[in-house]
Amino acid sequence: MPARVEAIGGVNRRPVRQRLLWTVAGFGTLALAACLLAPLVGSTRISLAAAFDRSIPYAENIDAQIFFVARLPRVLAAALVGSALALAGVVFQALLRNPLASPDTLGVSAGAALGAMMAITFGLDFSLLGISAVPLASFAGSMGALAIVYGLSTARRRGTSAVVLLLGGVTVHALLSAVIAFVQYLADFTQTFRNVRWLMGSLDVASYAPIVAALVPLFVAWAGFATLPRVLDLISVGSESAAARGVNIERTERVALVSASLATGAAVSLAGPVSFVGIIVPHLVRLIVGADHRLVLPASALFGGAFLIGCDLVARTIVAPLELPVGIVTAIIGGPVFLWLLFRRM
Amino acid sequence: MAAVPKNVAAIAVAVLIAAFTAGSPEGLRYDDTLARRSALVAQPFRAAPTDVPPRRIISLIPATTEMLFAMGAGDRVAGASNYDRYPPEAARLPKLGGLLDPDIERVIALKPDLVIVYDTQVDLKKQLERARIPIFPYVHRGLADITQTMRALGARVGAKAAADAAATRIEQQLAAVGARVAGRARPKTLLVFGREQGTLRHVNASGGYGFLHDVLEIAGGADVLGDLRKQSVDMSTEMILTRAPEVIIELHYSGEMKPEAFEAERRVWDAMPSVPAVKTGRIYLLDGQEFVVPGPRIVVAAERFARALHPEAFR
Numbered sequence: 001m002p003a004r005v006e007a008i009g010g011v012n013r014r015p016v017r018q019r020l021l022w023t024v025a026g027f028g029t030l031a032l033a034a035c036l037l038a039p040l041v042g043s044t045r046i047s048l049a050a051a052f053d054r055s056i057p058y059a060e061n062i063d064a065q066i067f068f069v070a071r072l073p074r075v076l077a078a079a080l081v082g083s084a085l086a087l088a089g090v091v092f093q094a095l096l097r098n099p100l101a102s103p104d105t106l107g108v109s110a111g112a113a114l115g116a117m118m119a120i121t122f123g124l125d126f127s128l129l130g131i132s133a134v135p136l137a138s139f140a141g142s143m144g145a146l147a148i149v150y151g152l153s154t155a156r157r158r159g160t161s162a163v164v165l166l167l168g169g170v171t172v173h174a175l176l177s178a179v180i181a182f183v184q185y186l187a188d189f190t191q192t193f194r195n196v197r198w199l200m201g202s203l204d205v206a207s208y209a210p211i212v213a214a215l216v217p218l219f220v221a222w223a224g225f226a227t228l229p230r231v232l233d234l235i236s237v238g239s240e241s242a243a244a245r246g247v248n249i250e251r252t253e254r255v256a257l258v259s260a261s262l263a264t265g266a267a268v269s270l271a272g273p274v275s276f277v278g279i280i281v282p283h284l285v286r287l288i289v290g291a292d293h294r295l296v297l298p299a300s301a302l303f304g305g306a307f308l309i310g311c312d313l314v315a316r317t318i319v320a321p322l323e324l325p326v327g328i329v330t331a332i333i334g335g336p337v338f339l340w341l342l343f344r345r346m
Numbered sequence: 347m348a349a350v351p352k353n354v355a356a357i358a359v360a361v362l363i364a365a366f367t368a369g370s371p372e373g374l375r376y377d378d379t380l381a382r383r384s385a386l387v388a389q390p391f392r393a394a395p396t397d398v399p400p401r402r403i404i405s406l407i408p409a410t411t412e413m414l415f416a417m418g419a420g421d422r423v424a425g426a427s428n429y430d431r432y433p434p435e436a437a438r439l440p441k442l443g444g445l446l447d448p449d450i451e452r453v454i455a456l457k458p459d460l461v462i463v464y465d466t467q468v469d470l471k472k473q474l475e476r477a478r479i480p481i482f483p484y485v486h487r488g489l490a491d492i493t494q495t496m497r498a499l500g501a502r503v504g505a506k507a508a509a510d511a512a513a514t515r516i517e518q519q520l521a522a523v524g525a526r527v528a529g530r531a532r533p534k535t536l537l538v539f540g541r542e543q544g545t546l547r548h549v550n551a552s553g554g555y556g557f558l559h560d561v562l563e564i565a566g567g568a569d570v571l572g573d574l575r576k577q578s579v580d581m582s583t584e585m586i587l588t589r590a591p592e593v594i595i596e597l598h599y600s601g602e603m604k605p606e607a608f609e610a611e612r613r614v615w616d617a618m619p620s621v622p623a624v625k626t627g628r629i630y631l632l633d634g635q636e637f638v639v640p641g642p643r644i645v646v647a648a649e650r651f652a653r654a655l656h657p658e659a660f661r
Binding site: 042043044058059060061062065066069070071074120123125127132133134185188189190193194197198202204205206207210316321322323 | 429444445447539540542543544545546547548550574576579580582583584585587588590599600607617618619620625638
């Protein structure tokens with residue numbers, strides 16, 4: 001028997017490696033192209049030569065400031081947020097064994113929204129290493145929600161079934177949404193406006209400090225994701241059969257839950273809730289590369305970043321000089337593309 | 347038990363009446379386009395005896411509350427909104443909710459003979475009409491609506507002479523501010539209504555209309571977003587850089603901001619050194635409640651804008 005398993009492993013290994021190479025090369029090129037081209041386009045025309053001209057003092061160089069203050073941080077934020085939400089979506093869908101699961105499902109993004117609403121409504125005024133109150137409170141909120149959901153998942157010793165985790169998470173989400181509504185109710189007129197605007201999402205971060213801050217939880221999340229591809233394949237079939245193959249279900253589920261939640265919290269505190277990326281990118285990627293998580297995870301990370309950079313490019317140019325909230329664009333572009341791919345396959 | 351069908355019948359009748367009058371000229375009283383044209387469209391509810399001035403007025407909008415006090419009718423105000431802070435007497439009145447959540451039961455329980463509502467408070471208007479309580483619907487768009495509303499409100503509450511005098515005084519004071527800065531170069535000004543504290547994210551600024559836009563123009567500034575037909579504009583970082591305002595006026599509304607907070611919030615703009623206002627240090631943070639209330643204190647707002655824009659005219 002062991003010889004046979006080895007043989008199957010041997011047969012599978014090479015094509016997967018090759019496909020992984022092709023997948024990463026393909027989606028990587030797309031993501032890289034998006035990162036390089038998107039900063040060149042905007043509501044105004046800039047001269048790249050002037051932007052990189054060292055002879056013009058930076059304080060006088062408007063092209064450089066548009067490139068380095070307005071556009072580059074924004075593209076980087078889009079890349080990070082898009083990839084974090086896509087990865088979290090993949091992991092939640094496998095963990096909860098539900099194709100409708102998304103980074104919003106378990107209440108982590110509702111927790112992030114609650115933190116931001118409280119910071120705006122109660123005028124919290126503090127900062128840490130150049131990060132202002134709203135993103136800090138937002139990340140704290142997402143971690144609070146994670147603590148509740150994690151507590152639920154460990155309440156039973158033998159690991160929690162996907163259904164219990166899903167129902168518990170959805171309930172936490174509903175509960176936090178009600179608290180959000182209550183905080184909104186306490187807000188006065190100008191604060192309500194800012195709350196609503198925050199809820200529409202925005203990638204216009206205007207500096208690098210919030211991006212660097214978001215990288216801290218993202219690194220932890222990436223480290224967690226790196227351990228997951230093979231076991232997620234087994235778990236998404238069913239925890240019994242995964243356990244039969246020697247997977248430590250409990251540990252895997254916790255790593256998956258914590259890393260996906262950290263990625264979600266980092267993304268939402270950086271950009272506000274950007275809908276649709278976390279649910280549509282994983283499915284789009286699966287339609288292209290198949291269900292193997294060794295391919296789906298890296299492809300989703302790369303494609304999620306490229307997708308959100310593209311959507312944000314549309315958002316900031318289509319009604320220039322004004323802008324559309326990026327969440328509207330992700331749904332309007334992503335929805336039809338997804339439907340087209342889905343029905344073409346059928 | 348009998349009360350229930352009676353209520354249902356009353357509601358049905360009210361709905362029918364509303365349906366039938368909707369098409370008639372009278373039914374157009376609350377039509378938004380008419381209300382927009384002028385605050386003068388405000389008319390007393392049909393059932394009210396118009397020759398008797400109201401004695402128990404409820405004003406659910408801070409601007410109209412301030413107007414009533416300015417025309418000497420403050421002692422007849424029996425209730426106000428949650429957001430009324432000025433004058434101090436108004437802050438002590440029963441608080442009856444806000445634009446989105448008026449406490450209709452308490453409004454009716456105070457037995458008012460006139461309720462000033464914002465024109466978009468449709469449910470409140472219907473319920474007051476059903477309770478046969480006269481209303482004065484109010485809207486504001488531009489600066490001219492402030493004194494127009496004061497005159498119309500004065501006529502409605504039987505304080506016409508005092509209201510006219512107060513309105514004329516406001517117009518004269520605004521004209522005096524305008525005269526003071528007349529003939530001076532009008533700097534391209536970005537009037538910021540709000541942003542995320544400590545960062546330049548979610549900057550929301552005055553567009554090409556609205557009372558604060560009008561006040562800015564009177565005070566001798568040229569709105570840098572004046573070409574956009576929006577009352578407020580969500581500005582991207584790129585847009586701030588390309589519009590290159592010469593002066594930035596940033597409004598805060600608490601009325602109790604500390605000096606060190608001013609300095610910290612001012613420094614946030616240093617991230618965009620190519621903006622002329624940043625280069626020359628012409629960033630003014632103004633803190634005061636008069637900037638949110640389109641009422642009589644608009645004169646104070648106009649003068650504070652003018653002093654920031656043209657300090658040399660006030661030496």
